[in-house]
Amino acid sequence: EAEVAQSPRYKITEKSQAVAFWCDPISGHATLYWYRQILGQGPELLVQFQDESVVDDSQLPKDRFSAERLKGVDSTLKIQPAELGDSAMYLCASSLRLAGITDTQYFGPGTRLTVL
Amino acid sequence: AQTVTQSQPEMSVQEAETVTLSCTYDTSESNYYLFWYKQPPSRQMILVIRQEAYKQQNATENRFSVNFQKAAKSFSLKISDSQLGDTAMYFCAFTPPRGSNYKLTFGKGTLLTVNP
Numbered sequence: 001e002a003e004v005a006q007s008p009r010y011k012i013t014e015k016s017q018a019v020a021f022w023c024d025p026i027s028g029h030a031t032l033y034w035y036r037q038i039l040g041q042g043p044e045l046l047v048q049f050q051d052e053s054v055v056d057d058s059q060l061p062k063d064r065f066s067a068e069r070l071k072g073v074d075s076t077l078k079i080q081p082a083e084l085g086d087s088a089m090y091l092c093a094s095s096l097r098l099a100g101i102t103d104t105q106y107f108g109p110g111t112r113l114t115v116l
Numbered sequence: 117a118q119t120v121t122q123s124q125p126e127m128s129v130q131e132a133e134t135v136t137l138s139c140t141y142d143t144s145e146s147n148y149y150l151f152w153y154k155q156p157p158s159r160q161m162i163l164v165i166r167q168e169a170y171k172q173q174n175a176t177e178n179r180f181s182v183n184f185q186k187a188a189k190s191f192s193l194k195i196s197d198s199q200l201g202d203t204a205m206y207f208c209a210f211t212p213p214r215g216s217n218y219k220l221t222f223g224k225g226t227l228l229t230v231n232p
Binding site for chain 2: 045
């Protein structure tokens with residue numbers, strides 16, 4: 001069964017360092033999402049891609065966060081510089097996106113980030 | 117803005133019994149989609165069940181069913197014959213209709229523990 005892949009699974013970094021996360025969606029899925037999940041809370045959308053284009057990055061802290069999906073397949077989320085408050089689980093999800101229909105979002109295992 | 121509220125941070129149930137998790141939401145939209153996602157400990161989030169608001173019939177997936185009360189903006193999840201593998205964090209989520217990029221808004225979650 002196809003799954004969303006993420007790496008690394010765990011990342012420990014120091015404040016002010018740069019960190020990057022990678023996501024490979026299910027093959028053929030046009031839509032890719034990055035969520036941040038703070039411990040004890042539900043995921044919050046950071047950025048959404050449709051193919052290689054950003055369709056929603058309204059909650060992305062653009063002064064330190066960036067995301068790209070250059071060929072419309074895999075994606076990278078970067079934080080520079082990392083701050084203590086960035087400690088969280090970063091989840092990637094993908095969906096098929098049939099026009100006009102809400103698709104199921106399939107989630108990856110996440111990357112647990114700890115900023116010291 | 118849409119909000120999703122899960123008023124039960126934690127619940128427990130004995131194996132083989134039935135449990136109901138509560139969810140309420142706030143929206144001015146007339147058509148939308150509602151979901152329950154399950155996040156087992158250290159495992160990825162998976163979709164449990166989904167409901168289209170325009171459908172009056174409550175969705176059912178094996179042991180999982182919902183009680184959708186549109187006027188009350190309530191969307192509860194009933195788990196019958198609870199199993200140890202049902203132990204997980206359960207998130208209620210909402211997405212409005214097209215034009216909003218189907219952005220998911222999650223509640224804070226309910227931690228369900230199934231006891232032997």
